[in-house]
Amino acid sequence: MxxxxxxxxxxxxxxxxxxxxxxxxxxxxxxxxxxxxxxxxxxxxxxxxxxxxxxxxxxxxxxxxxxxxxxxxxxxxxxxxxxxxxxxxxxxxxxxxxxxxLPSDLGVKTGVPTVVLDRLQDAGNVGSILRSAAAMGFAQVLAIKGTAALWSPKVLRAGMGAHFALRLVEGLAAEDLTTLNLPLLVTSSHEGEWLHETCLPCPCAWVMGHEGQGVGDAVAALATRSVRIIQPGGEESLNVAAAAAICLHASACAAQGIA
The missing domain is CATH 3.30.1330.30 (Ribosomal protein L30/S12)
Known part of the structure; x- marks a missing residue:
């Protein structure tokens, strides 16, 4: 050198x-x-x-x-x-x-375990979800337009290196998700099947919605299933990054045949 x-x-x-x-x-x-x-x-x-x-x-x-x-x-x-x-x-x-x-000309890849971010605003939440996605074996993260910039300095720091294990595509519209050819699971704090009781499809795409508004109507209309997490303590909702970690861990267990 x-x-x-x-x-x-x-x-x-x-x-x-x-x-x-x-x-x-x-x-x-x-x-x-x-x-x-x-x-x-x-x-x-x-x-x-x-x-x-x-x-x-x-x-x-x-x-x-x-x-x-x-x-x-x-x-x-x-x-x-x-x-x-x-x-x-x-x-x-x-x-x-x-x-x-940066990698160039990345498009949506069909059929791989995916996380969809629907207009998440907080860089810390986005980076944390990228870490969970990489750790749980998800290969791709798709960001709907309005989501915090995936490669921004704050998201990079929060991701702690997870970016380099993932295919990241941003600036998408809801209709772009139709090319995934995967069951689309949306999270909700008040309706849908209980996560611990449902049989999760593998592979699948999990949708994590805006911190305040949740999953938008356009994306929700494409959903195969709505899922919620049991909260016996009675809080109104979970932080989206915490909810993502729980859901992605459940998928990882299902993929490994772990009850």
Whole structure:
């Protein structure tokens, strides 16, 4: 590996681009790239057999960095710590990060276990559901238009690397779900079959709805089944990320033949 190329000007074009990627929720859509800040996300990318196009290290972090991270990208740069902190959207900036080129031309894949996000707004909820989807063996997450940007910095951090295990498609309309050719299960806090009593189809597509409004009418009209979770404690509803984890775990158990 060649020695990293130093960058020392705040006005360097790469640093300007990274600041936008790190701090603008939808900049990735125009640039076709994401900024992965910190050791954990960078290692998660490589663990899924993906490689970055650019690696950037703070000068103070370079000497002690893992050689695997140093050698990961065809282009590597070091920057003064103050400039690295200027890129970051975090209170405690990381010492390194990767630029990764997003997969292009992804469409809805038929017949694979899927989670549908119907206009979810909270980045933490979206990232948490991506983690649960990846952990429970779901291969695809589809976002109806109006859902928080899937590759935004906050969702990336909340996802903790789950993004790289999933096929992610966003900006969809309800009618796009018809190409899934899967039973579509919608969640409800007040109607439908009890999750613990129903026989879940495998594979299937679970729909998680807006935090306040639930699943929209257009998506609900396509549903094969409505399912609810028993709540003996009497709360009005569950947080959507918690509900998703419960439902996806139930599907994972059904797929493994676990009662």
């Amino acid at each position: 060649n020695e990293p190329a130093p960058i020392r000007s705040r006005d360097n074009p790469l640093l300007k681009r990274l600041r936008v990627l790190a701090q603008d929720n939808t900049a990735y859509r125009k640039q076709g790239q994401v900024w992965l800040e910190g050791d954990h996300l960078c290692r998660a990318l490589m663990a899924r057999q993906h490689l970055p196009s650019i690696a950037v290290f703070a000068e103070s972090a370079w000497a002690s960095a893992d050689p695997a991270l140093k050698h990961a990208a065809p282009k590597t740069h070091t920057v003064p710590d103050a400039l690295m902190a200027g890129i970051s959207g975090l209170e405690s900036p990381a010492g390194m990060g990767f630029v990764w080129d």
